[in-house]
Amino acid sequence: MKDLKEYINKAGLEGWALPHFNFSNAETLRAIIEAAYDLKSPILVATSEGERKFIGPRQAVALVQAFRDEYGIPIFLNADHTKSWEKTKEAVDLGYDAVLIDASHLNFKENIELTKKVVEYAKKKNQAIIVEGELGLLRGESKIQEYVEVKEEDLTRPEQAEEFVQKTKVDLLAPSVGNVHGVVTKSQQHVRPDLIEKIKNAIGDVGIVLHGASGVLLEEIAEAIEKGVSVIHINTEIRIAFTEGLRKALAEDSKEVVPYKYLGKAKEMTKKAVLEKIKSFGSAGKI
Numbered sequence: 001m002k003d004l005k006e007y008i009n010k011a012g013l014e015g016w017a018l019p020h021f022n023f024s025n026a027e028t029l030r031a032i033i034e035a036a037y038d039l040k041s042p043i044l045v046a047t048s049e050g051e052r053k054f055i056g057p058r059q060a061v062a063l064v065q066a067f068r069d070e071y072g073i074p075i076f077l078n079a080d081h082t083k084s085w086e087k088t089k090e091a092v093d094l095g096y097d098a099v100l101i102d103a104s105h106l107n108f109k110e111n112i113e114l115t116k117k118v119v120e121y122a123k124k125k126n127q128a129i130i131v132e133g134e135l136g137l138l139r140g141e142s143k144i145q146e147y148v149e150v151k152e153e154d155l156t157r158p159e160q161a162e163e164f165v166q167k168t169k170v171d172l173l174a175p176s177v178g179n180v181h182g183v184v185t186k187s188q189q190h191v192r193p194d195l196i197e198k199i200k201n202a203i204g205d206v207g208i209v210l211h212g213a214s215g216v217l218l219e220e221i222a223e224a225i226e227k228g229v230s231v232i233h234i235n236t237e238i239r240i241a242f243t244e245g246l247r248k249a250l251a252e253d254s255k256e257v258v259p260y261k262y263l264g265k266a267k268e269m270t271k272k273a274v275l276e277k278i279k280s281f282g283s284a285g286k287i
């Protein structure tokens, strides 16, 4: 089976993107993996620091391994938005396949220093591990919001991106290209294909990760892939699907107390949302 790096390269060469979905419970994880299995898509699943704290990082690794053994498809586990050295080291040590060291809250120089330290440690521990760095300011949270304004100074500058990847040796870069975390209801967020293209030209083989793709129009996603995005993060849209499924099941039968029955509806709606995303990223049949 190919490793994650090979899938990222393959996606870049063939013009599709690896889907990346977050989870904090076993039902969401099962929904994501069943969808990937049905469509024969390689898949990235992830836990942010908060999600990891809820499910347990060791438990996340073990669960993903169990699914890999059972389904036999390429499933990779990412430690999404990990802000400290300690938490990143913990994820690497526990066997995560990829880590995002998000030091974008630090200044440029400090971001480079911490990211570089993570790359050096992670690669020594696990040669196949993928390390992602983040540069620029990504606003918003993975929930429903009215407005999230992207300011010009938040955006990633291509010349800084070039210096950042050269000095840190990251495999993936999460830039700020007009994207925001979460779904916005009172405006439409727009990603900037021109900026993605400039960053891609500046960073060469390093893959671009599009964060906060929930609520981004499908034609903009397609253009982002064409300009150089090779991994796409979706969290809020499947959180919404799960929660709506759960609310619906509980409303339909308020006396139901069997978790696998009402959670079954939540899982079913999550899977439906994941299937649609995988199809739109072009990764179906790419195992």
Ligand SMILES: [Zn+2]
Binding pocket: 081, 181, 211, 212, 233
């Ligand atoms: Zn993100």
